[in-house]
Amino acid sequence: MNFNQCVIFYHVCRELNFTKAAKKLFITQSAVSHAMKELENEAGYPLIERLHRGVKITPAGLEFYHSVIPLIEDFNKLNQQLPRLAKKVPVKIAACMTFAENDLATFIQGLSQQGILTEVQIAKADEVLSLLENGEADLIFLEGPAPSGTFLQKEIKSYSLGFFTNQAVAQKLPAKMKLANILQENLLVRERGSAVRELLEAALVLNHLALHPSWQSNDSAGLIAAAKAGLGIAFLPKVLVETSDLVEIKVTDLALENPVIALMRKTAENSPVYQVWKNL
Secondary structure: OOHHHHHHHHHHHHHOOHHHHHHHHOOOHHHHHHHHHHHHHHHOOOOEEEOOOOEEEOHHHHHHHHHHHHHHHHHHHHHHHHHHHHHOOOEEEEEOHHHHHHOHHHHHHHHHHOOOOEEEEEOOHHHHHHHHHOOOOOEEEEEOOOOOOOEEEEEEEEEEEEEEEOHHHHHOOOOEEOHHHHOOOOEEEEOOOOHHHHHHHHHHHHOOOOOOOOEEEOOHHHHHHHHHOOOOEEEEEHHHOOOOOOEEEEEOOOOOEEEEEEEEEHHHOOOHHHHHHHOO
């Protein structure tokens, strides 16, 4: 005996008709008849009496029907609870710094309003990707070029990047500079492994140039503070300095955008995180 046979028997008893039970279950009448025959063979006695226009439950079948009812009802309750059960498991989210500082809180707030629990980690780009690969994150927001691999991914936005310093330092420099020239100044940049740093160094390689920063930090706020103090020129996403007093130094031969890509594993395509990713 298997559960499907019990389900079919349950509907046959309720409908007292093979054809109606088959329609209810979206299967063929012959499938219903076959399942009933197998169930009776296993029981060793008839459960129903086949009539010309339907069926009649035998006394033994009626006893079996009453035993089956709790199983079917419990299964139906569990089936109704399944979407709610999934929401009780936190979606593990990891993000790079810029997205975390600007957009992540609003995104998490939206999930919370939908009743979706979350666990969040903020890390460097290479670390964020490792979290997804190792199964320690369900959904990540990665800055920089899209990685290779078996991921579902989509670009959701991008940040313009630029060079910024305070008014006093800016007044000593030309309004517009070449990339090779600005590299001669005291540069304040993010640490290796950050998406912003990797994009800059990739552009420099293409131009046969090298980066020799005077200040490296894993915190964009520290770079902004150093630039405000006149310690050099910070290379940062523009969105991070919009409310500061820093001045942008225009570099005529460099224009970089830092894309933000939402990624999840393809193997999680049937999980609740897929709907989160799909709705981004």
